[in-house]
Amino acid sequence: MKLRHVVESQQFTVPRLMELFSRTEEMKKIVARGGTRDYENKIMASLFYKPSTRTRFSFESAMFRLGGKNLATEQAYEFSSEIRGERLEDTIRIIADYCDVIVLRHHEEGGAKRAASISPVPIINAGDGAGGQHPTQALLDLYTIYNECHALDGLSVAFIGALDKGRTVRSLAYLLSKFERVKLYFISPDELQIKTDILEHLDENGVSYNLANSTDGIINKVDVVYQTRIDRERLKDRNLDLTNYNIDSSVLQKMKYNSIIMHPLPRSVEIDTDVDHDRRAAYFRQSRNGLYVRMALLTMLFEENDEPTLFDGYKK
Amino acid sequence: MKLRHVVESQQFTVPRLMELFSRTEEMKKIVARGGTRDYENKIMASLFYKPSTRTRFSFESAMFRLGGKNLATEQAYEFSSEIRGERLEDTIRIIADYCDVIVLRHHEEGGAKRAASISPVPIINAGDGAGGQHPTQALLDLYTIYNECHALDGLSVAFIGALDKGRTVRSLAYLLSKFERVKLYFISPDELQIKTDILEHLDENGVSYNLANSTDGIINKVDVVYQTRIDRERLKDRNLDLTNYNIDSSVLQKMKYNSIIMHPLPRSVEIDTDVDHDRRAAYFRQSRNGLYVRMALLTMLFEENDEPTLFDGYKK
Amino acid sequence: MKLRHVVESQQFTVPRLMELFSRTEEMKKIVARGGTRDYENKIMASLFYKPSTRTRFSFESAMFRLGGKNLATEQAYEFSSEIRGERLEDTIRIIADYCDVIVLRHHEEGGAKRAASISPVPIINAGDGAGGQHPTQALLDLYTIYNECHALDGLSVAFIGALDKGRTVRSLAYLLSKFERVKLYFISPDELQIKTDILEHLDENGVSYNLANSTDGIINKVDVVYQTRIDRERLKDRNLDLTNYNIDSSVLQKMKYNSIIMHPLPRSVEIDTDVDHDRRAAYFRQSRNGLYVRMALLTMLFEENDEPTLFDGYKK
Numbered sequence: 001m002k003l004r005h006v007v008e009s010q011q012f013t014v015p016r017l018m019e020l021f022s023r024t025e026e027m028k029k030i031v032a033r034g035g036t037r038d039y040e041n042k043i044m045a046s047l048f049y050k051p052s053t054r055t056r057f058s059f060e061s062a063m064f065r066l067g068g069k070n071l072a073t074e075q076a077y078e079f080s081s082e083i084r085g086e087r088l089e090d091t092i093r094i095i096a097d098y099c100d101v102i103v104l105r106h107h108e109e110g111g112a113k114r115a116a117s118i119s120p121v122p123i124i125n126a127g128d129g130a131g132g133q134h135p136t137q138a139l140l141d142l143y144t145i146y147n148e149c150h151a152l153d154g155l156s157v158a159f160i161g162a163l164d165k166g167r168t169v170r171s172l173a174y175l176l177s178k179f180e181r182v183k184l185y186f187i188s189p190d191e192l193q194i195k196t197d198i199l200e201h202l203d204e205n206g207v208s209y210n211l212a213n214s215t216d217g218i219i220n221k222v223d224v225v226y227q228t229r230i231d232r233e234r235l236k237d238r239n240l241d242l243t244n245y246n247i248d249s250s251v252l253q254k255m256k257y258n259s260i261i262m263h264p265l266p267r268s269v270e271i272d273t274d275v276d277h278d279r280r281a282a283y284f285r286q287s288r289n290g291l292y293v294r295m296a297l298l299t300m301l302f303e304e305n306d307e308p309t310l311f312d313g314y315k316k
Numbered sequence: 317m318k319l320r321h322v323v324e325s326q327q328f329t330v331p332r333l334m335e336l337f338s339r340t341e342e343m344k345k346i347v348a349r350g351g352t353r354d355y356e357n358k359i360m361a362s363l364f365y366k367p368s369t370r371t372r373f374s375f376e377s378a379m380f381r382l383g384g385k386n387l388a389t390e391q392a393y394e395f396s397s398e399i400r401g402e403r404l405e406d407t408i409r410i411i412a413d414y415c416d417v418i419v420l421r422h423h424e425e426g427g428a429k430r431a432a433s434i435s436p437v438p439i440i441n442a443g444d445g446a447g448g449q450h451p452t453q454a455l456l457d458l459y460t461i462y463n464e465c466h467a468l469d470g471l472s473v474a475f476i477g478a479l480d481k482g483r484t485v486r487s488l489a490y491l492l493s494k495f496e497r498v499k500l501y502f503i504s505p506d507e508l509q510i511k512t513d514i515l516e517h518l519d520e521n522g523v524s525y526n527l528a529n530s531t532d533g534i535i536n537k538v539d540v541v542y543q544t545r546i547d548r549e550r551l552k553d554r555n556l557d558l559t560n561y562n563i564d565s566s567v568l569q570k571m572k573y574n575s576i577i578m579h580p581l582p583r584s585v586e587i588d589t590d591v592d593h594d595r596r597a598a599y600f601r602q603s604r605n606g607l608y609v610r611m612a613l614l615t616m617l618f619e620e621n622d623e624p625t626l627f628d629g630y631k632k
Numbered sequence: 633m634k635l636r637h638v639v640e641s642q643q644f645t646v647p648r649l650m651e652l653f654s655r656t657e658e659m660k661k662i663v664a665r666g667g668t669r670d671y672e673n674k675i676m677a678s679l680f681y682k683p684s685t686r687t688r689f690s691f692e693s694a695m696f697r698l699g700g701k702n703l704a705t706e707q708a709y710e711f712s713s714e715i716r717g718e719r720l721e722d723t724i725r726i727i728a729d730y731c732d733v734i735v736l737r738h739h740e741e742g743g744a745k746r747a748a749s750i751s752p753v754p755i756i757n758a759g760d761g762a763g764g765q766h767p768t769q770a771l772l773d774l775y776t777i778y779n780e781c782h783a784l785d786g787l788s789v790a791f792i793g794a795l796d797k798g799r800t801v802r803s804l805a806y807l808l809s810k811f812e813r814v815k816l817y818f819i820s821p822d823e824l825q826i827k828t829d830i831l832e833h834l835d836e837n838g839v840s841y842n843l844a845n846s847t848d849g850i851i852n853k854v855d856v857v858y859q860t861r862i863d864r865e866r867l868k869d870r871n872l873d874l875t876n877y878n879i880d881s882s883v884l885q886k887m888k889y890n891s892i893i894m895h896p897l898p899r900s901v902e903i904d905t906d907v908d909h910d911r912r913a914a915y916f917r918q919s920r921n922g923l924y925v926r927m928a929l930l931t932m933l934f935e936e937n938d939e940p941t942l943f944d945g946y947k948k
Contacts, residue, residue: 034673041350043380045373053705054726057677061730064675064701069380073369074707075390086582087589094370094581097604098377265726266718273719288729357666359696361689385696389685391706402898403905410686410897413920414693 049077138171161228248272365393454487477544564588681709770803793860880904
């Protein structure tokens with residue numbers, strides 16, 4: 001089946017993921033050569049209802065390295081609320097005439113799916129609502145594990161932090177459930193633990209997992225530590241002390257020599273900067289992979305949806 | 317006379333309009349082929365004192381399809397008010413050194429004219445003040461009528477909505493007055509009717525028109541229904557009920573089979589989404605025409621003002 | 633020594649300045665020819681923590697004329713404060729993966745130096761804090777003097793206005809102190825005079841200077857009048873009358889026939905628009921030189937740091 005839109009991480013089958021990762025390797029070579037001109041006729045529109053400079057830059061840089069062009073706004077929400085009552089569907093239909101692909105960050109869960117249901121050009125979900133998805137983040141996370149650990153089957157992964165609101169953790173857990181003999185650990189104070197819908201999904205797929213309040217006895221045996229942001233405001237409200245969940249050089253000493261530490265970035269205090277110099281600190285490499293994975297996704301979308309769409313005589 | 321700036325819709329003669337429309341057809345072919353590289357050395361600066369993402373994207377996409385490059389700000393007003401006392405004329409002189417054409421959305425009526433009076437590069441007015449002009453909207457509106465109805469002479473057009481603040485209606489009425497045997501209807505509550513300066517202009521040009529409070533007896537005989545935004549806040553203030561002025565499937569049934577419905581978009585409640593599926597709903601085609609008409613205008617400006625302007629030895 | 637970053641004006645030796653100016657002349661020719669494609673693989677990221685549309689456009693236009701591409705944000709501060717505790721160093725490491733050079737406007741003095749200390753791609757300081765530096769402004773100022781007066785040794789320069797907060801004046805004074813027999817005048821009410829650290833630097837370098845409260849007896853003998861913005865709010869607070877420090881046609885009459893008037897722009901009331909038409913009004917030419925000088929700097933940075941940096945196998 002052709003890749004029409006990128007809306008949620010679950011939509012990718014294992015063979016499609018492997019195809020994506022193989023293409024990601026090609027993209028590294030293209031960037032090393034200084035980029036390509038192959039997609040110079042393509043225009044990407046970044047339609048962000050809330051600003052996210054890093055994510056936007058990552059997509060736009062991917063487009064530039066492919067030779068393409070970028071339209072961008074981070075003010076879509078402000079604009080949209082100003083003109084009361086405008087429907088997302090109308091906006092997408094209008095913007096689609098100006099571009100060949102739309103990267104959408106919407107504030108409502110399900111926004112990307114609504115957009116995809118009517119858009120004549122491919123939609124890439126760059127985050128929809130706090131409880132929604134951010135599939136390209138999950139794909140670059142999975143690629144990073146694959147690239148660093150040379151495998152996905154049989155891996156053990158510990159997620160640490162405030163997991164109840166962790167969009168990235170949710171999406172990655174979905175993806176990991178597609179692989180064999182995966183073992184997941186969710187380490188968080190009870191108040192901030194991962195929500196049960198994810199656990200039900202893991203149960204259905206026969207994925208082994210554990211919930212814990214501490215890294216003790218876990219940190220020393222996992223292949224991947226996936227650290228997430230700790231919102232200090234929330235902790236103060238609840239009188240929680242999350243220093244137990246931080247990673248510093250003492251935690252590092254307990255980790256396996258060939259394990260890796262990941263983080264969706266930006267980080268606050270939850271990873272000590274001392275850790276940066278250790279080979280196992282993979283988070284900056286992870287961030288860079290976002291460029292290559294997004295390039296790979298864009299080329300798949302362009303190739304699999306390559307038909308003239310703008311001329312009046314055509315269907316669009 | 318060469319096209320130096322695009323400041324107001326009246327400046328276009330009928331032969332110039334026909335030239336623009338013929339060029340617009342060419343642009344459709346260029347976009348269908350994926351764009352051109354012919355203008356790759358050209359830089360457009362979008363200088364928006366107030367954000368208007370759709371209009372900006374339409375211009376920028378036009379520039380990209382021509383191979384050109386875009387500088388853009390939607391924060392010009394904030395910036396300008398911060399540095400008290402700066403003159404628009406100075407800003408234009410500075411920005412003109414960085415580009416080959418300036419698209420200006422200014423908050424003051426007459427802003428575009430002031431800019432054009434001193435700018436060394438062409439100025440395109442993308443809206444100046446509530447009572448001002450938005451000529452590229454009027455040109456794409458006129459092109460849409462021409463393209464859909466295959467004629468401009470002899471047409472009857474009904475404008476519906478809050479017409480007193482309708483910049484697009486004003487500009488289009490000026491343009492339509494250049495054609496023969498045109499008949500215009502302005503349908504609005506008395507409180508929101510079109511202003512008398514437009515009616516005086518129509519009188520001077522011998523254009524036939526009617527004012528009405530209802531679509532009854534009109535909607536069934538016009539070729540074009542030009543629906544405009546209905547600002548619900550204003551209506552509440554005045555205890556007006558504008559549902560009489562909305563278009564839904566029951567209104568649609570009364571319309572001629574070969575008539576069209578236009579709207580400058582974005583819409584709120586004034587056109588029911590059920591109407592979208594009818595062939596007569598021309599508003600999304602109208603929006604797409606904005607791309608082609610703006611491309612055509614840009615190529616006219618570049619060709620008719622093509623002289624080196626930036627090097628010290630030259631006059632600029 | 634190769635040019636790695638552009639952090640402060642002092643870092644440039646006289647031979648390096650002359651090389652930059654010679655390259656600036658070449659850039660004028662490139663722009664007159666419509667630009668080049670030589671740097672089409674290069675991406676510049678403009679990371680502005682506070683908006684500055686003119687400076688950003690000048691850099692982005694420079695990049696476009698060289699054939700390159702632009703990523704840009706003017707909202708970095710808002711974004712950064714939202715995610716409490718993020719370190720500039722992390723941001724730079726992430727953004728550096730998306731581009732080949734970073735133009736940074738940071739709100740803290742020393743921000744550019746911190747960024748340069750860890751960045752794998754060149755950093756250009758586009759202003760850091762009120763008391764910090766804005767080296768490309770100083771370089772374009774110096775180039776303008778060189779280009780207009782055909783010399784830098786032996787020149788006399790009067791700085792006028794609120795000099796205590798004048799980042800541009802500070803940076804230019806540093807640069808001028810590198811040349812022979814330069815004579816500087818600082819003309820300002822005592823309350824707004826230039827700070828003593830600059831005067832100490834001039835003393836150490838044997839540069840002759842004078843402080844004055846009025847242009848009398850000075851304006852008629854200097855080669856360059858460098859006028860700066862007068863913030864009327866500050867004056868009202870202190871009951872100062874800065875009309876004595878304005879330039880109008882009566883002041884112009886006293887100036888040497890081959891002298892020039894400069895201003896970093898935008899101006900408020902401190903230069904009368906009547907003065908614009910005089911050949912000695914150099915400020916719009918000065919602004920335009922910003923384009924050429926920034927192009928020249930970018931080409932120096934690209935050529936002197938040209939190594940593949942993005943591929944995994946490499947060091948970055």
